[in-house]
Every structure is written in C-alpha cells, then in structure tokens.
Amino acid sequence: MIPQLTNSSVCMRDPQRVQEILEAMLKAGSNTVQVISDFDMTLTRFAYNGKRCPTCHNILDNCKLISNDCKEELKELLNTYYPIEIDSSRSIADKLPLMVEWWTKAHELLVQQKIKKDLLAIVVRDSDARLRDGYQLLFDHLYEHKIPLLIFSAGIGDILEEVIRQAGVFHPNVKVISNYMDFDESGVLRAFKGELIHIYNKREGALLNTDHFQELRTRTNVLLLGDSLGDLTMADGVQDMENILKIGFLNDKVDERKQSYLDSYDIVLVKDETLEVPNAIMRYLTGNK
Ligand SMILES: Nc1ccn([C@@H]2O[C@H](COP(=O)(O)O)[C@@H](O)[C@H]2O)c(=O)n1
Numbered sequence: 429m430i431p432q433l434t435n436s437s438v439c440m441r442d443p444q445r446v447q448e449i450l451e452a453m454l455k456a457g458s459n460t461v462q463v464i465s466d467f468d469m470t471l472t473r474f475a476y477n478g479k480r481c482p483t484c485h486n487i488l489d490n491c492k493l494i495s496n497d498c499k500e501e502l503k504e505l506l507n508t509y510y511p512i513e514i515d516s517s518r519s520i521a522d523k524l525p526l527m528v529e530w531w532t533k534a535h536e537l538l539v540q541q542k543i544k545k546d547l548l549a550i551v552v553r554d555s556d557a558r559l560r561d562g563y564q565l566l567f568d569h570l571y572e573h574k575i576p577l578l579i580f581s582a583g584i585g586d587i588l589e590e591v592i593r594q595a596g597v598f599h600p601n602v603k604v605i606s607n608y609m610d611f612d613e614s615g616v617l618r619a620f621k622g623e624l625i626h627i628y629n630k631r632e633g634a635l636l637n638t639d640h641f642q643e644l645r646t647r648t649n650v651l652l653l654g655d656s657l658g659d660l661t662m663a664d665g666v667q668d669m670e671n672i673l674k675i676g677f678l679n680d681k682v683d684e685r686k687q688s689y690l691d692s693y694d695i696v697l698v699k700d701e702t703l704e705v706p707n708a709i710m711r712y713l714t715g716n717k
Contacts, residue, residue, distance in 0.1 A: 432708035437700035441690040449673045449694065450712065453649045456670060458573055458714045462647035464662045466654040467581035467588050467606070473558045473701050474655075474679035481558050484583030484591075484606075485534060491551040493543050505534055513627060513656070516684045520628055520657065527626045531582070535607075535620050543617040545586075545609070552590040559595055562703035566710065567597035573714045574601060576644055580633065580662045581606040582625045605637055627658040634665035641665040651713075653706060655679060660692055675706060 429447060432438070440446050453461060465471055468483040475481060482490065489502040509530035512523055570577050581588055585606030592598040610619040625633045634641070648670040650663045655677040663672055676693030677700065678685060689696045697705055 430708050430712050432705050433695070435700070435705065437697050438705060439686070439690060439696040439698055440694065442694075446673070446694050449671050450709070452671045453651075453673065453713055456649050458575060460647055460670070461649045461651065461713055462576045462578065462644055462666075463570060463651045463653070463710075464578045464580055464666075465652070466656070466659045466662065467579050468583045469655045469679055470653050470659070470677055471559055471563065471579065471703075472591070473560050474677070474699075475701065476556070476558050479556075482556055484581065484587040487552060487555040487557055487587050487591075488538060488543070488584065489534075491555065493547060493551060494538075494541050498537055498541055501537055502534060505530055505537075514681050514685070516681065516688060524628045527628055528624065531607075531624055531626045535624075539617055539619060541617070543609075545611045545615040545617070548586055549590055549594070552587060552594060557591045559591070559597075560701055560703045562707050563595065564597060565707050566703050567592070567599060567602070569707070569710055569714070571599035571601050573710075575710075575714075576647060577602045578640070578662075579604045579606070580630055580659075582627050582630070582658075583607070584609065603640060605633055605640075627656055630658055631661035631664045634662060637665055641667055651675070651706070651709065653677070654693070657688065657692055673709070675709075 473481045489499065509526060512518065512526050579588065579602060583606055585604055585608040588606055589598060589604060607625050608621045609617050610621045612618045623636065645667045648668050650666055650669060650672040652663050652672055652674045654660065654662065660674065674693045675695045675697065676689050678689045678696050678698050682698055695705065
C-alpha cells in the first residue's frame with residue numbers, strides 16, 4: 429500500500445494492524461488528522477557522518493556562552509544520566525526520579541551561566557543541529573494541508589524554535605510544548621518557566637495543555653512520532669481519539685531495545701536518519717497530493 433513500508437529500516441510487529449489503522453485514517457479524511465511529534469532525535473538526526481548530533485540541551489552545553497568548567501559538569505551529567513535513560517533493564521518508575529535529577533541539575537548549571545537571550549540565534553547558527561532528511565517536505569506538506577503539528581519536547585523550547593525558524597519551517601500550524609527559558613528585564617536567563625518537562629512526564633504535560641487539545645477536538649486521528657517510550661504518552665490529552673498510528677525511531681542500543689519498541693510502537697524505524705516513512709504516510713493520508 430505504501431512502498432516505503434518495505435524499506436529495510438522498517439520493522440512492524442503487526443503489519444496487518446498498521447494497514448487497518450492507515451485505512452481507517454484515510455477514510456476519516458486528512459481534516460481529522462493531527463501530528464504529534466517529539467523533537468530531539470525524532471525530528472532531528474541522531475548522527476551525521478558517524479558523529480552524534482546535538483539535542484537542544486547539547487546545543488547550549490557546547491556553545492561559547494558556557495564556561496569550560498560548566499561544560500565539564502554538563503558533560504559529566506550527560507555521561508552519567510544518558511546511559512540510564514536508554515537502559516532497557518531498568519523500569520520507567522526506577523528511571524523517573526533520576527531523569528528529574530538530570531534535568532534539574534543541568535538547568536541549574538545553565539542558569540548560573542547568565543545566558544543572554546539575544547545570543548541564542550547565533551548559538552543555534554554555529555551549532556551542528558540537523559533536522560532529519562525530508563524535514564522540509566514534512567513541515568511544508570502539513571502546512572499546505574492545514575494539518576496541525578504539535579512538537580512536544582523535553583528539550584529547550586527557545587532553542588527548538590530557533591532551529592526550526594532558521595530552517596524556514598516554523599509555519600503557523602506548528603505549536604510547541606517544551607521547557608522555556610525565563611529571562612530578566614535585561615534579557616539574561618534567570619530560570620526555566622512552568623512545570624519541568626522531562627522524558628517521562630509528557631502525559632502530565634499533555635494534560636496541562638487542555639486548551640490546545642480542546643481547540644483540536646475535531647482532529648481525532650493522530651500520527652505520533654517519537655524516539656523513546658516516554659513519547660508514547662504525548663497524545664494523552666487528545667479528546668475522543670479514533671485512531672493513533674505510532675512511529676518510533678530506534679536510534680541507539682538497537683538490539684537491547686528492539687523488542688520493547690516493537691511492543692509499543694506500530695512502526696519502528698531502525699537507524700533511519702530520514703523522514704521518508706512519515707512523509708510517505710502523510711502523502712497517503714492526503715491522497716498523494
Ligand atoms: N540535560 C539534558 C537533558 C536531556 N537531554 C536529552 O534531551 C532529550 C529530550 O528531548 P525530546 O525532544 O526528545 O523530548 C532526551 O532524550 C535527553 O537525552 C540532554 O541532552 N541534556
């Protein structure tokens with residue numbers, strides 16, 4: 429039905445079920461569809477030319493606004509907590525407090541650096557941030573077909589917005605839920621706003637944004653894109669959901685994590701740095717237009 433679903437990167441536990449969901453969504457019409465996507469390592473690449481690409485946090489961690497001592501501390505945090513984040517032998521309940529600890533410590537360190545708001549655009553421009561191949565097509569296609577795109581990220585909203593703005597795809601149909609920086613009157617970072625969003629509390633974040641989901645109450649068919657098991661709860665605020673198709677990017681520790689991804693996502697994209705499959709699915713849902 430969709431030739432790209434036979435790509436070597438594509439794994440499905442139940443291809444028949446995927447076909448049924450796609451047919452139901454096609455029948456409902458693209459005016460009932462919304463896309464909910466994670467950002468880091470989902471819309472952005474995991475690696476490029478054999479080198480890891482940065483997350484929103486890493487863009488700041490490694491920039492010239494951060495002192496060398498602070499860079500070292502942030503790197504130590506990454507080396508301590510990232511292996512925990514992707515450890516398939518530990519439960520989410522076990523990892524959750526440690527993830528809160530990671531985000532909290534990193535944000536405290538960033539706040540101490542007195543980062544200036546007006547330098548963020550330069551920081552992003554000078555970074556190795558890289559959206560996945562096919563991003564332009566995805567963002568433009570959703571915009572042309574008036575399909576809402578919610579980017580739900582535990583990264584840093586100000587950095588995320590700058591990445592998509594500089595890529596020329598921050599269209600009016602895009603809404604971002606993320607951790608936003610709070611600047612004082614002279615434009616210096618003094619805190620992070622609101623409730624912390626980390627990798628395992630997106631359900632709570634979704635339930636706090638009832639207004640957004642209420643506005644989209646006719647969009648009862650969801651295409652969800654994520655790269656972690658925490659991303660599966662991003663659509664928990666959607667009202668009267670009819671169908672959901674979950675696509676998961678499996679970027680790291682593939683052998684250890686493949687089964688849990690197959691059990692949770694309808695389509696698993698293994699070490700696939702492109703948006704070829706989501707783009708093919710969107711083309712199918714919009715009648716190949
Ligand atoms: N100090 C930190 C905290 C988190 N990360 C990474 O950010 C990712 C979260 O963003 P999503 O857009 O994927 O929700 C997460 O996977 C962490 O690995 C970081 O790099 N530094």
